Amino acid sequence: MKIDVPKSLIDLIKSVKFPVYVVGGCVRNSFAGLGKTDIDLAGPIAATALGIEPERRVRPVNYRLGTAVIKSGRDEYEYTPFRTENYAPGGGHTPAEVYFTTDMRADAARRDFTCNSIYYDPLKDEIYDFYNGIADIEKHILRAHNPKLVFASDGLRILRLVRLACELGFKIDGETAKAAMARAEYLKDISPERKREELNRILVADTKYGVENAHYRGMKLIERMGLWQYIIPEVADCAGVEQNPKYHKFDVMEHTFRTVLAAPPKVRLPALMHDLGKPYCVRNYGNMHGHEAAGANIARFRLGNTGLRYSNDKVEWVARLVGAHMYDMAGTTSEAKIRLFVAENFDIIDDLVDLIAADTAATGMPHEETEHRFLRVKWQLIEENAPTSLADLEIDGEDVTARGFSGERVGEILKELLRTCIIDPRLNNAEWLHARLDRMAQKEGK
Secondary structure (H helix, E strand, O other), X not given: OOOOOOHHHHHHHHHXXXXXXXXXXXXXXXXXXXXXXXOEEEEOOOXXXXXXOOOOEEEEEEOOOOEEEEEEOOEEEEEEEOEEEEOOOXXXXXXXXXXXXXXHHHHHHHOOOHHHOEEEEOOOOEEEEOOOHHHHHHOOEEOOOOHHHHHHHOOHHHHHHHHHHHHHOOEEXXXXXXXXXXXXXXXXXXXXXXXXXXXXXXXXXXXXXXXXXXXXXXXXXXXXOOOHHHXXXXXXXXXXXXXXXXXXXXXXXXXXXXXXHHOOHHHHHHHHHOOOHHHHHHHHHOOOOOHHHHHHHHHHHHHOOOOOOOOHHHHHHHHHHHHHOOOOOOOOOXXXXXXXXXXXXHHHHHHXXXXXXXXXXXXXXXXXXXXXXXXHHHHHHHHOOOOOOHHHOOOXXXXXHOOOOOOHHHHHHHHHHHHHHHHOHHHOOHHHHHHHHHHHHHHOOO
C-alpha cells in the first residue's frame, strides 16, 4: 500500500545516511482510511547522527529518550531512535531505564498498541508489521501486543486506550481491556496535567475523525473500566443517584453523560461537572437543593491546583457556569432581576445557554425548543446600550470620592448606580448620575 507522505519527507530521507521509517498514527490512519495526522519518524540511530544537511534543522526535545524535531522545508517531523525501556514499579509515565537499539522489532514491542506499531519505508514502499497491526486495523480492534506489560509500564496508556478507541471508533480487545482495568490504580502515579490532557481529548473525541457520539462512549468506557475515581472521583459518586421521575428519566450519572453528549465541544467540561453537587447534597441534606453551589465548589477543587490543574481562568469559567445553570429554571424571575443577572454574567451568557440547552435535552423528557430568555435579554441590553460593567458607567470612582465618600462605600455606590442603569439604561448619563450622587451625599451628610 502506498502511503502518502510530503515531498519534504522524501527529500529528507534521501539525504541522510541511515534508513528512516514512518511509524504510528500516520501509518495507522492510512490503513484505517481516517484523516491525516502528525507524521512520526523512527530509525536505528540518534537524529544528530543521521547526517542531516545544514539547511535542515534538528532540535532535540528529550535527550534521555533521543526525541528530536527535524525541520525539512516548511514541515516538521518528530524523530525517535529505536529503543527499549524499563519502568519502575507502579504506573509512572516516564521510563526508569532507556536502551537504544538498532532492532526495529524490539522498538515495535515497546509501543502501546499494534495499530501504532507498523513501520513504513517511503523509499522502498515497504511495510513492517511485526504484531499483526494491519489485521487489527481491518477488524477495527485496539489491541496491545503484551497487555500486562503495556499497562504495567505506563499507566497513562489506560486513558490513552479509551481515547484512541473512541477517536478511531475501534472496539477494545478483551485481554487488553482486562489488563487495563486490573491496573487502573496505576493512574495514581500519572501527573494531573497528563490526565487532564487525555480527558480534554476524550471530551471532544467525536471531532477528531468524525466518529459519532465518540465523546459519550468515552464517558461510558471510563465508567465501565472504573477509572473516574482516579480522574474526577465525584463522577463515580453519581452512579445510582436517582432523580425525580417527573423531570428526569435517568440517574445523575447517565444524565451527566448525556449532557456531555448534547453539549457543543466548548462547554463539555462544564457539562461533565454541572451536576456533581447532587450526590453531595443528597448525602448531607437529603435532597438536591443547592447542588449548583456545591458543584461550583467541586469544580474549583477538582479542576484547580489540588486536582487536574487547569488554568485559573478555565477553572473559574467552569465554576461560574456550574453555579449559574439552575438560575431561573422555573422561568418566574422578574425581568429586572434577569437583566441584572445577564449583565453580571454577560461574558459567559452564550456558554450558559448552551449548557442549559444540553442539560434540558439530557433529561430524556419532552421539551419545547425556543429562544432562551437570557439570550433575548442579552440582545435587549445590547440594543439599549445598557452598561454591563462599571467601566460602562458615565461616571467613575473619582466622581464619587469628590462628594466625600471613601473606602468600600465608593465601590458600593458605583455598583448600586450600575444596577440602576442596567434596569433603565436611559439613566446612564453624566447629568443624572452626578445629580444622583449629590442627593446621596446630601442624605449621608457629606
